[in-house]
Amino acid sequence: MSDEKLVYDGWLKIYNKNINGKTYDILHNYDAVAAFVTDEFGDILMVKQFRPVVMKETLEIPAGCLDVEGETPEDCLIRELKEETNLNVNKNALNKIISYTPMLGFSKSILHLYHVNIKKSDLKNNKIDDEDVREVLWLDNNTFKKYVKDGKIFDGKTIISYLYVMNKKVFD
Known part of the structure; x- marks a missing residue:
């Protein structure tokens, strides 16, 4: 037997859920999409953005929330790539990696990861007029690995996507 009580009602919603006398905090947030873009x-195409939760700029793959009613993950990703990188990507250029639940302990939101391969010349400008993204940049494979090892890249979706794409033959 369980019941939920709304305890925070903002962009994210937090519920207390009582199950057999124990109270759990449950986060209701949006599903999301992300693209591991290579040339x-x-x-590897990365976006630099300020993240208030860690109070610093991060390097991540482009991503965004499915917060438009009725939008498919693919359409959302195309929109987010345009907003965050100014790239125009066709739906058939999206190669699904995996969908998974990254915060299973307190949220059932799903993250849909895709791989997109483009020509370097498709990126016209690395200065983006986006409220979150401050810069778009390319990293070569060795620099990417060094940044992960040094803790400069510590975002889960970015690292999972990299491991999948670099080890694709293992998963096929």
């Missing part, structure tokens, strides 16, 4: 040289 013909194997370089």
